[in-house]
Amino acid sequence: MEKKSKKNPDCCSGHAKTVDTIHKVYSCPMKCEGEKVYSSEGRCPVCNMNLKEVNIDLNHAHDRHENIQNTHSEANGKYFCPMHCEGNKMYEKSGDCPVCGMHLVAAEVEGADDDTTYEVMKRKFRVALFLSIPVFIIAMSEFFSFLNLDLIATKYTWGWVEFVLATPVVFYSSGEFFIRGWKSIRTWNPNMWTLILIGVGSAYIFSVIALLMPGIFPDQFKDSVGNVHLYFEAAAVILTLVLLGQMLELKAHSKTNSAIKALLNLAPPIARRVNNGEEEEIPLENVQVGDILRVKPGEKVPVDGIIIAGTAFIDESMITGEPIPSEKYNNDKVTGGTINGKTSFDFKAVKVGSDTLLSQIIEMVNEASRSRAPIQKLADVVARYFVITVIAISLLTFVIWAVWGPEPAYAYAFINAVSVLIIACPCALGLATPVSIMVGTGRGAQSGVLVKNARSIEEMNKVDILIVDKTGTITEGKPSLQSYESFNKLTNIEILQLAASVDTFSEHPVAEAIVKGAKKNDIEFLQIESFESVTGKGVKAEYQGVRIGLGNKRLIEDFGLSLTKEQENRSSQKQLVGQTVMYLIVGSQVEGIISVSDKIKPTSIDAIKRLQKMSVKVLMLTGDNENTAKAVSRELNLDGYVADCLPEDKYNKVKELQEKGHIVAMAGDGINDAPALEQANVGIAMGTGTDIAMQSAEITLIKGDLNGIVRARELSIQVMRNIKQNLFFAFVYNAIGIPIAAGILFPFFGILLSPLIAAAAMSFSSVSVITNALRLRKV
Structure with a gap:
């Protein structure tokens, strides 16, 4: 059983005691259920790991309404409505949404299937099926003369038998459906359960009244001996079919997060x-x-x-x-x-x-699966007015059949009005987007593509320009020292010694390459003072009172210096072969250059070609010099590049392209990429990069190469195609089904749709949407 948080009895009155406010509780080290804690030691009910002791301040826990769970109790976790009735509002207990009545879905996916709800639904379905079959046989006996039921008992007596058999189906097996329907009316959130409440409820109540008081009905409803036609079989069989649909839906829904379950089971x-x-x-x-x-x-x-x-x-x-x-x-x-x-x-x-990376992946995928894509707004708007429209069509159907229909007109009117209510299924509309997002984000995680929210999946499908950084994105991000030359009196070794000594304080990949190169040459490092990093330019420091700088041309300008033509030529020769050149400044002179090169990732060329085939232009924005940028761009056949970029230049370039109407994705791995990643329509961080880049981005590529962007684009295309298929099916299903149920084919072909067939079709619609979404697991 769930226990409430233990609190100091005086805490609510403002006189909280300071003693006993720290309470020992236990949580799963893998955070399988987020911040959920338990009151005693044991194993996590999700991943079976030993729970770890943590301390919480009970006063703060009271403020946050934390729950302390008993480890031997059923794991409730946190739950949300799959229809997002109240946005992403979370509920502490499993059950039905208080707004629409839909069964709540676990927010944190468990390592093993929780079949409790499914088993309960299956048990109720079996009871309903067992009772509905004889009800159906009794009701249909007039079409099967060989049964000769009228020789056993009168039709009125068989009506009571139907009542006895159908009532448990209505109240035991399907009682929660009517509770959901009543909630939907009370909260004014009409949905599928509203239609079932009105449709099936009308059929059942009509039959009960007809059985008890047949005299109040007009002759149109009676047979030759005065018995009113009953609809117990319609109520029972419809509810049995709805139970079957719910059971299949629960089973299919459990498969939508199979990718996350597989990730949970990876940790030994x-x-x-x-x-x-x-x-x-x-x-x-x-x-x-x-x-x-x-x-x-x-x-x-x-x-x-x-x-x-x-x-x-x-x-x-x-x-x-x-x-x-x-x-x-x-x-x-x-x-x-x-x-x-x-x-x-x-x-x-x-x-x-x-x-661990695995825990962070699971947390991100869980969060993304609960988010809403912008396209879902269309379904929300339609669903909001859908049920009211269906009820209006049902009433209109009743009136038309009652006034212009053949005899018995009222019987036809009633049965067709019920068929209209039963066949409509707004749940198919509501589920069309979230189930595809859930399956798609899980599949992406298995392919090394972590999606932070559903919006980025939809936006990635529209991207027409991809901006990439050079170092760590196109290249391996592991530059190596190539050469070091003196322009003046210092020796080449002294140039490397000074440069490496300054760079020991820097974390930039180029600095690491220079330091590593110096160590290989057994160079002794000097005592440097007043180190300062200048974003987008380089570094500054002092050695024995002399100012030293190591960086690009912008840093030279900061020192108020300039390069000679000879120095320009010597550095250009290295840049033209793709090397990055750093200038060493000592005092008031540019004393030499150091060059490093960063290998282009083997996957970059192929990935860029594939993106361009997908109609995505690839631009490179780099802080490197013009010659190096040009050499890399030429080798990769990029659609364009901008060199000598500061972080604000990347940010402004993204804004400029957006103002021209482009949908821009930005891929980077460094701190200096964070502003542009934040501004882009879709920010893509390389998993090999810095944490701040990953925090700013909406998609993270674990492998850290451009093939991950190809995967993200393909995933986006497939998910959005799947969502549109689901929405199309839901719209078309209702557009065709409702008129047929209303009897539009009767004047031409004499065809009417039985409420039983309507119920089967309604159950099939939701299951088919989920089944279609499950195809994404094979993308």
Whole structure:
């Protein structure tokens, strides 16, 4: 049972005591259910890991209305309405939406299927089916003379038998449907349950009154012996078909988040910790940052870390979407949840629990699956007026048949009006978008494409210009030192020594390349003072009271200096072959240059070609110089480039293109890309880049190459196509079904639609929408 948070009894009155306000509770280290906590030790009901002790301030917990759960109770988690009746409002308990009556969906996907609701629905369906079959046979007996039921009992007596059999179907098996319908009317949010309440409720109440008081009905409703025609079989069979549809829908819905469940199951429950050469198996949640862990052949990597001994071939396909195992050596990163090949290696744990990449992926996918795409507004607007329109059509149908229909006119009018109510299904409209988003975001995560919200999926489909950074996006982001030359009296080695000494304080990839190159040449680093990073230009410092600068031409201008023609020529020669040149300034002179080069990723050329075939123009914006940018652009056959870009230049370029009517995606991996990523219609961060870039972006590519953008574009196309198919089916289904149910074909072909067939069609519509969305799992 769920327990409420323990609170100090005086806290609400403003006189909270300071003692006993810190309470020990327990939470899952994988954050399977977000911030949910439990009151006692045990295992997580989702992933089966040992719960970890945490402390909470009960006064604050009271303010946040936190729930402390018993570990042996059923895991309730948090739930939301799939129809988004109140936006993304979350509910603490499972059940029905208080607005529309739809069954609430778990916000945090569990590692194992929770079939409780499905099993309850299946049990009720079996009871309904068992009782509805004899009701249907009794009602249809006049069409099957061989049954001879009239020889056993009178038609009036059989009416009572129908009543006894149909009533449990209405009140036991389907009672919650009528509660949902009443809620929808009370809150003025008409939906599918409103139509069932009115349609089936009318058929059942009509039959009960006809059974008890047949004399109040006109002769049109009676047979030759005065019995009024009953509709118990319609009520029972319709509700049985609705139960079948709900059961199939619940089963199909559980498959929509199968990708997230697969991700949850990636983390192994134990890890092998190495201590003084001895191995010991420990629960995954006990792994601490800094622990040395061993992974044997075929085992899963437990947490994120860095290899310190051995080599590995890691299968990262479940997270990155890349089927080819990745070779790992000393100091290479490994990711929790990936699978080791045929070797054994040791690594140091760097990120554990909710900080691991796997946990962050699961959290992001869960969040994205609950978000709403702009296209859903269309379905929301239609659904808002849909039920009212259907009720109006049903009333009009009754009037038309009652006035102009054949005898018995009122009987025809009643049955056709009920058929109109039953066949309409606004749920198909409401489910068309969210189920596709849920399946699509999960599939994207399996391919290394993390989507933050549904809006970005829709926008990615419209993108016509992609802006990419150079370093770390097009290139590997691991530049290497190429050359170092002196312009004046300093030796080449002294140029490298000064440059590397300044760059020891910088985290820029180019600085790392220069420092690494100096270490390879066994150069001794100097004591540098007053280090300062100048965004988009380079770095400044002092050595023995002399000002030193290392950066691009803009930094030279900051020092009030300029290059000679000879110096320009020497640097241009290196830039024309794609090298990045940094100028070393000492005092009031440009003393030399240092050049580095960054290899273009092997995947970049093919990815850019594929994007261009998708009608996406690819532009490169880089802080590098004109010559280097031109060389890279020519090699990749880009649609354009802009060199010498500061962060504000990238941001302004995005705005400029947007003002011209373009839908712009921006891909980058550095801190300086964050403003442009935020401004773009779709910001795409490389998973190999900085955290701030990933926070600013709406899509993150785990693998960190342009093929991920191709995948994101293809995913967007497929998801939006799937949503449009769902919406089209829902619209067309109702546009065709409602007129047929109203009897539009009767004057021409003598065809009427039975309410039973209407109920089967209504149940089929929602299931078909979900089934269509499930096709995205194979994209």
